[in-house]
Every structure is written in C-alpha cells, then in structure tokens.
Amino acid sequence: MARSDRHGWAEAPVELGDLVCREDLLDGGQPVVAPGQAGILVDLARHVPPAFVPRDLRGLTYTVDGTRYTVADFLAHESSIGVIAVQDGDVVLEYYAPGNDATDPWVSFSVTKSVTSMLLGAAIHDGFIESVDEPAVHYLPRLRGTSYEGASIEDVLNMASGVAWNEDYADPRSDVALAGALNGLELQNYLGTLPRRHEPGTVFNYNTGETNLVGEILRSAIGNNASTYLNTKIWQPFGMEHDASWVISGPGAGELGGCCISASLRDYARIGLFALRGGVLPDGTRVLPEDWMQRSTRPSRGSDGYGYLWWLYDGNYAARGIFGQHIRIDPSRDLVIAVHSNAPAAVATPYHAHLDAAVDAIRAAFAPTAVAATCQEHPDVPFDAVRASL
Numbered sequence: 001m002a003r004s005d006r007h008g009w010a011e012a013p014v015e016l017g018d019l020v021c022r023e024d025l026l027d028g029g030q031p032v033v034a035p036g037q038a039g040i041l042v043d044l045a046r047h048v049p050p051a052f053v054p055r056d057l058r059g060l061t062y063t064v065d066g067t068r069y070t071v072a073d074f075l076a077h078e079s080s081i082g083v084i085a086v087q088d089g090d091v092v093l094e095y096y097a098p099g100n101d102a103t104d105p106w107v108s109f110s111v112t113k114s115v116t117s118m119l120l121g122a123a124i125h126d127g128f129i130e131s132v133d134e135p136a137v138h139y140l141p142r143l144r145g146t147s148y149e150g151a152s153i154e155d156v157l158n159m160a161s162g163v164a165w166n167e168d169y170a171d172p173r174s175d176v177a178l179a180g181a182l183n184g185l186e187l188q189n190y191l192g193t194l195p196r197r198h199e200p201g202t203v204f205n206y207n208t209g210e211t212n213l214v215g216e217i218l219r220s221a222i223g224n225n226a227s228t229y230l231n232t233k234i235w236q237p238f239g240m241e242h243d244a245s246w247v248i249s250g251p252g253a254g255e256l257g258g259c260c261i262s263a264s265l266r267d268y269a270r271i272g273l274f275a276l277r278g279g280v281l282p283d284g285t286r287v288l289p290e291d292w293m294q295r296s297t298r299p300s301r302g303s304d305g306y307g308y309l310w311w312l313y314d315g316n317y318a319a320r321g322i323f324g325q326h327i328r329i330d331p332s333r334d335l336v337i338a339v340h341s342n343a344p345a346a347v348a349t350p351y352h353a354h355l356d357a358a359v360d361a362i363r364a365a366f367a368p369t370a371v372a373a374t375c376q377e378h379p380d381v382p383f384d385a386v387r388a389s390l
Contacts, residue, residue, distance in 0.1 A: 057071050057085070057092070057093050057362055057365060058070060058071050058072035058075065059071070059072065060361045060362060060365055061361065062074075062354075062357035062358055062360065062361040063357065064350070064353045064354055064357050065353070069354065069357075069358075071358055071361060071362065073354075074354050074355070074358035075095050075097075077351060077354060078342075079324060079341050079342050079343045079344065079349075079351040080095075080097060080339070080341060080351075080355075081096070081097045081100055081106060081339075081340035081341055081342050082095060082096045082097065082100055082104075082106070082265040082339065082340035083095045083265075083337070083338070083339050083340075084265050084266060084268070084269045084337070084338050084339075085335065085336070085337045085338075085362055086269050086272075086273065086335070086336045086337075087333060087334055087335045087336075087366055087369070088334050088369055088372075089273075089334075092366075093362065094265075094266075096265070100340070102264060102265065102266055103242060103264060104264060104265075105242065105243075105244060105245070105262040105263055105264055106262060106263070106264070106265065106268075106325070106340040107247075107260055107261075107262045107321075107325075108259075108260065108261050108262065108263065108268070108319075108321050108325050109259055109260060109321030109322045109323060109325050110208065110211075110258060110259060110319075110320060110321040110322060110325070111261070111268070111271075111319040111320065111321040111325045111326075111327060112246070112256070112257070112258060112259050112260055112261045112321070113208075113211045113214075113257070113258050113259075113309040113319070114271075114275070114309050114310050114319035114327070115230065115261060115271060115319070116211060116214050116215055116218065116226070116257040116258070116309065117157060117214070117296055117308045117309035117310065118234070118274070118275065118279065118288060118292075118296075119218055119226060119229055119230055119233065119234075120132075120153070120157070120214060120217070120218050120308075121279065121288040121289055121292040121293075121296070121308075122229070122233045122234075122279070122287050122288055123218055123221050123222055123229075124289055124292070125279075125286065125287065125288055125289045125292070126222075128221040128222045128223075129153070129217075129221045131153075132152060132153045132154035132157060132295075132308075133152055133153070133154060134152065134153055135149075135150070135151070135152055135153075136148055136151050136152065136153050136155070136156050136161075136213070136217060137149060137151075139153075139216075139217045139220040139221055140188060140213070140216055140217060140220065142185070142188045142189075142192070143188055143191070143192055146191070146192040146193075146194075147161075147162070147163045147164075147192075147194055147195060147196035148161060148163060148191065148192070150200050151163070151200040151201075152200065152201070153214075153217060154201070154308075155200040155201045156210050156213060156214055156217070157214065157296075157307075157308040157309055158201070158204065158300040158301075158302055158303070158306065158307070158308065159204055159205055159206055159207050159210060159211075159302070159303075159306060159309075160198075160200065160201050160202065160203060160204050160205070160300060160301070160302035160303070161200055161207070161210060162196050162197060162198040162199055162200045162201070162202065162203065163191065163194050163195070163196055163197070163207075163210075164194045164195050164196070164197045164205075165194065165205055165206075165207040165209055165210070167205075167206045167207060167208060169322065169346040169347065170346075175194075175207075175209060176208050176209070178190070179191070179209050180208045180209060180212075180258075180259075181249055181256065181259075182209070182212065182249060183212055183215070183216070183248075183249035183250075183253050183254045183255075183256060184216070184249070184253055184254060186249075187209065187212055187213065187216065187249075188213075188216070190209070191209055191210075191213065201300075201301050201302065202301055202302055203302050204300070204302035204303035204306055208258040208259065209258070210258075211257050211258030211259075211309060212249075212256050212257045212258045212259075213257065214257045214258070214309070215254060215255055215256065215257020215258070216254070216257065218257065219254055225254060225255065226246070226254065226255045226257065227246045227255055230246070233287050234274055234287065237281050237283075237285070237287075238270060238273075238274050238281055238282070239270070239282065240263075240267045240270055241264065241266050241267055241270070242263065242264040242266070242267055244261055244262060244263040244264075244267060245261070245262050246260065246261045246262075247259065247260035247261075247262075259321075265338055265340050268325075268327055268338035268339075268340070269327070269336050269338040271319070271327060271338075272319070272327040272328070272329045272336035272337075272338060273336055274287075275293055275329055276329050276331060276334065276336060276375075277375065277379075278290070278292070278293050278375075278379045279292060279293060280379065280380060284380065286380060290379060290380070295307075295308065296308035296309075296310055297310050297312060297317045298312075299312060313328075315330065315331075315332055316328060316329060316330040316331070316332075316363065317329055322343075322346035322347060323341055323342060323343045323345075323346055324339065324341025324342070324343040324351060324352060324355050325339065325340065325341060326338065326339040326341070326355060326359065327339075328359050328363065330363055330366075331372060331375075331376060332368040332372055332373075332376075333363065333366045333367065333368055333369060333372055334369050334372035334375065335363060335366055335372075337359050337362055337363060339355060339359065341355060343355075
C-alpha cells in the first residue's frame, strides 16, 4: 500500500498470505462492457446456477434531495469505484469503474473497525479474553489511573468510554488528526492524557483512537499480531480470494485496529458474508461466540445506531469507512452489498447521500428468503448444507 500523506501512515503493510480461492463462492466470470456504462459489469451467467435468472438492478430508482436517480446513475458516478451484491450466496450485481477490476485492492478505512470487532470476538471464543465486561485496563495496565479506569471492553467497543475525543477530519488540531494513526505506547500515552467527559457506557462519541486501542487489547490478549490472527481465523479458512494488507503505524509496529485493511471488492463482500453467517466457516467450524454478532449489532446505552464497531439500521447493519467504503448486511434477506468508493471528502458529500440511497434501493429490491430464515434458525449449520436442503 502506498504511503498516505494525509495521515502519515507508514508504508509497510503486513501481508495476509497466499489465500485460498473457494470456487463455489463469488467465482470469477468474464467481464463484459455493460450497455450504456463506461465501467465493467461482470457477466453474471458465469457466477450462478443455471436455474438462476439475474435481475438487472440498474433500473432501480432512488431519490436524493427530491430528484429521482437510477442505480445506473450511481454506478456511473465518478466516485463509484466498485459495487457488488450477494444474495443467498449468488452474486446478483458486480460492477467496476474504468481502470478497476475484481483483483484490485482498495483501502477500507474504518470498515476495518468492524473486522477488529470480530477478531476480538474470536479471541473471546478462543479463551484469550474472558468477556467484554472485563475492564479495558486489565489488558492495558499503562492506562491504570487514567480516564480509562472504570471503562469496560464493551464500553470501548461501543465508543462509549466517556473519554473526550474530537473526530473532526477537517480540523488539523483534532484528536484524530494528531493521534488517529498512533499505536502502542504513543497511543496509550496520548489517550491517557485525555479527560473524562461522561460516565463509561452512557454517551456515544465516535473515536478512531479507541478502535486502535481495541487493536491493542486484541494483540495484548492473543500475544500475536492482528494480521496473523485474521489470516488464520478468517482470511484463509473462509476462503478469501485475494491477498490483502493491513497498514501498520510504523516499522515494526502493530496494525491500526481502526483503519486500513486493503482488500478486493469480492473480499469486502466475503467479510460481510462471514458476519452474516455468524462467524461460522464453510466446514461448520465456529470462529465467533454463538451470540457474538447478535450482541455486536444491538443498540447500546449510548446509541441506538451503533453496536460493537458496527453501524446499525432498521433490521440491517454495516461496516463503514470514510470516502464511501461500505459493507451492508441484511440478515433477513441473506444479502450483502459492498462498495469501493473515492468520495471527494471524508464524510457528508452529495456522493455519500447517493451511496446510502442506492444501497437502500438495492436492498429493498430483494425479499426475505428461506435461506436467511433457516440460517438464522440454525446458526451452526454450514451455509452450503442449508442451501442444499431447500
């Protein structure tokens, strides 16, 4: 990954290894030029069973500021880099802007937060961490006696530690500008100086520094780096198709728990599928605690719209990153929608409004499925077995 001058991240990605390609999931097809589109719309006939007739989703409509647009308009937007949708294990939409294809990695920014959340769940399942009720300082003793005293791991996951933090990306003196890319002792020393604003667990305050702190808790608990743990617990056994990288804060330093895994669009979708399957591998091996994704995606005391580093919506949830990175997961529809974007600013641009509206339009086009209902009723049954039984 190239160095980002915006944040000063070090150019020294940790590779996630030679990854296994599962031919039964998101298998590659020959790209064709879509009519009326400058980019690439992948030939769905090469992806799906013969009986499956893909829908052309480009004509779906959505509204932004009183004007009606189509999904085709969204795909043609200069900030739209790639879009994929997967329902019941079938690719129903896969699009790439000019100059991009299925092999290209794209930086996820804060989508990584949700991956770190799942890795912390894996650490609980493996016995490295007892529970999210433990005090965060048990794993980070350097923070004893600071404002983090009394905050649980769950409080930090919910971004409700009560510690002050300014996440204004446009302010060069904000905490995220000064410390958003810190790790290790530098991060803990910085966070240890911040005052407490609220009682732990009571008020949501978006905080990239604390998600890097979750990465510190994870590494402290497992005695290993996060990328190796991701590789062995999820990336290889779930069958990710491409290599990926995770930015570290400097030579020899650890991964940023809150940022910057770079992965292909299809593997963005697979991250969503892993969450959708409740952290169960294709062979039925459970990686996450049985109730982890349910706990991760329920409202907290501090926010109805945020869980354990996941954004919450009505019946669905998402991993989101600045500049328009997005993985939307709808359990009732057994649907994952993933997006690579290059928005002109970090947040709150007109493109972000189009992204949210287009994703909602695609999601609404699909009805709840029998596969989804069965997977939710029998979370430990491998997906392929569920699908074969219906």
